[in-house]
Amino acid sequence: MNGWWILGGVLLIEGLMPLLFTQAWRQTFEKLLQLRDGQIRFIGFLSVLAGLLILLFSR
Template identity: 80%
Template sequence: MMNWWWLIGGVLLIEGLMPLLFTQAWRQTFEKLLQLRDGQIRFLGFVSAAVGLLLLWLNR
């Protein structure tokens, strides 16, 4: 059970470092994401979730 806390903590650390260290690039990325259509955003979410599940499965 403790491994999940490490995983969540690691994700939050990486997510927090991006806007902290690369503020302008982070802002530009979000501006580009806002221009995508809903289907494109859903596809990116699907791919991201699939890769995450694959990594979790490989780590078991």
């Protein structure tokens, strides 16, 4: 049950940007498309690391 709450929260937060700030969301993705693969992977790595640290320290 707890995992579903987390997934629901993530989807809620992720959906707010395109719902409320459509133009800014579109511009952000246009900028992301200009990044190299290595840069995108690094951003993904930092995001995963931040998520893991939040989970570890919130226990």
